[in-house]
Amino acid sequence: MVTIAVTAEGPDEPRFAVSPETVKKLAALGAKVRVQSGAGLRSRFSDEALAAAGAEIASSAAAALAGADILLKVRRPAADELGQLKQGALAAAILDPYDRAGIEPLAATGVNLFSMEFMPRISRAQSMDVLSSQANLAGYKAVVDAASLFGQALPMMMTAAGTVPAAKVFVMGVGVAGLQAIATARRLGGVVTATDVRPATKEQVQSLGAKFVAVEDEEFKQAQTAAGYAKPMSAEYQAKQAELVANHLKTQDIVITTALIPGRPAPRLITSAMVANMKPGAVIIDLAAERGGNCEATVPGQTVEVGGVKIVGAVNLAASVPVNASSLYAKNLYAFLELFFDKKDKTFNINWDDEIVKGTLVARDGKIVHPSLAPQSA
Template sequence: AAIIALLDPYDRKDIIEKMAAAGVSSFAMELMPRISRAQSMDVLSSQSNLAGYRAVLDAAHEFGRIYPMMMTAAGTLPPARVVIVGAGVAGLQAIATAKRLGAVVSAFDVRPAVKEQVQSLGGTFIEVEDDAADGETAGGYAKEMSDEYKAKQAAKLKEVLAKTDIVITTALIPGRPAPEIVTADMVAGMKPGSVIIDLAAERGGNVAGAKLGETVVTDNGVKIIGPENITSSVATDATAMYAKNLLNFITLSVDKEKGTLAFNAEDQIIAETMLTRDGKVVHPKFGGEEVANG
């Protein structure tokens, strides 16, 4: 049998060992390599797109004001100020959605390379002055930064968040707990009625005080929301996209002449997602030595 799914391999190593013992071939869709050929199979990207979109709508629902500037006979309403922390797939979609709704949008990311992407969507990139900063791995993910950089980052964000109405955090590091970026001190400096949506709550959270599946209201009146499985709130689209990701992955391994599944371990996509095969854990990150050929 073969299992192809979101398997949460970093936190569920017990399942990996059980699948190996059962002789199951297993593939973790979270481990899909960031290469052009695998884009149509990239589950994290397809689901993160929806998460970023939905987070902006949820924030609007919780916020006591409107997003756009509105000039009326009764006076002018200022636009909401939105900050997105983490300009990956979810963050970029959040920027685009908030901008479409009329907010003034800024974004922060440890990867300087995403500055142009943020600006192309109409956002302002929050820069931390550090000549040595390069927070991007070879695979395009964010990586852990130095303590010196974190200190500069904290000072800059505290200044920005004091003027911010809505914060959406999306920062994740593969295989690690989510980095705490928005500290209790920063939250304490925010305005009453501000809303924070922590999309990293399922991995421990980017925001001090965030609790998965709960809304926490701080002493100074800031709402911190830690959504659980936020894509389930747009279940029809999430399911359709996930199904297409799976179909594309399976199609890659169908032997058209025999009509059977044949996983080619020399293919980068197969090699980097395969956890178990032939009774063994084969992925080097989870105890395997190497993926067998075949």
């Protein structure tokens, strides 16, 4: 029987890698799930609930890890955790794989490492897409937090005493987080505009009842990779787009920035000069803060005020709704592990040629093997 270990995350990470629902499903596949006592409490998954679903509750992290075949985590595990697993074991987590200095010691343990951020954007992997499940919640929470900080109402209100104008909300970057931010802001009654360099997003923005704002030239029409990500744009295009955005920002009340390019620092979308021209009382929520921020004035993990404009360096925003975030993340992991189980005889076997396995495998047999990391290898 395959043993799956799940241990507590660090103090800054309230999310958890399994839920009572996925414990039950993993047990049905033929796995034994061993959970460190108390590790799920910050996501409101008690030991009792996990045990009732079929988990074995271990008294310590070491007891949960000892000889396990699989380690499931939210954040990157420590090398000493991996060292307690069975030889040839696998670990799946949000590994932050482009941090090569952090990954190399983990690879050296010989554990097969799977980075959930590298999940291929293909139809059969949609249920495993961690970035989408967590970004969806981050986009929602960004608008809720912004509304709280704004200090004014979002919807237009017509009263006997006068009319309250609707707040203007601008979403920069229309991926999963951006689309959810648009939808949430619209539900709250804001007048919503959005921008992105990918032409395919225009129709998505308009379908949610928002207005699309972008320089739509020939370069714009080619600004998307085959995988659906934004391409880096030329300096000429960036200058034209920056001018358009600068003028638009002057009238906005709430701005949500979500633009990220995998493996690169976050693109700079809002300069300090643009912030200086915004209305006092405006709020910027920067969802790219962990990668340096889309706004020049962003300080990761802090809220700063510049000329009356509040700028929130949002870090790990999905984790601020840990019950939902953990439930979705646990389902992502379950869908991924389900690939490896034969449901008839309940055996565990990895097909190393599967495109999902190839796409997410970062390290195997002590070596970093992922193609996107290969150019940096010695």
